[in-house]
Amino acid sequence: MPRIYGERIMLREYREEDLTYIQEWVNNEQITDMLSNIFMFPHTKKKTEKFLNMMLESDDLELCGFVIALKDTETYIGQTDMVKIDWKNRKALIGIIVGRDENQSKGYGTEALKLLLQYGFYRLGLNKIELEVRAYNKKAIRCYEKCGFKVEGVLKEDYYSNGAFTDTIKMAILKREWEKNLA
DSSP, rough: OOOEEOOSSEEOOOOOGHHHHHHHHHHOOOOHTSSOOSSSSSOOHHHHHHHHHHHHHOOOOOEEEEEEEEEEOEEEEEEEEEEEEEETTTTEEEEEEOOOOGGGSSSEEEEEHHHHHHHIIIIOOOOOOEEEETTTTTHHHHHHHHTTTTEEEEEEEEETTEEEEEHHHHEEHHHHHHHHOOO
């Protein structure tokens, strides 16, 4: 898997030393509250190691994962993964996380997504990249819109968190829309 370089960050392979950084955020409720049900319960170090080992050893053609790292030090600051790559229909579902508060709201997520979109559309030949986001995650929605994602649908009261139901927003971008944004 190639490394992808941006202005301030790089998308690189997972490494064993990333375990410490991943373990820091997997039990941070403020971060995981925005994510899937797999974060409903505390993650042990062993469970996090199992995930990391899967990423290190995976030859699954429906999964492509990158660590978001600072370009000059290669230090882990988050991750972005393409899951459920559908080669027949040329599309993928993505997820992204910036794992520390001090690295959030600095544009790292936007830069990482732009690099991932370029990789997905040009290197993998995808036509559509999709994601899901909780309606209350306004920062993420702004980031996705900045990258050109558009709302495709809303799953009403689809996610339960902190005693209330919230909508899940399905967003996507097509290759031709992304290329139009570049012009």
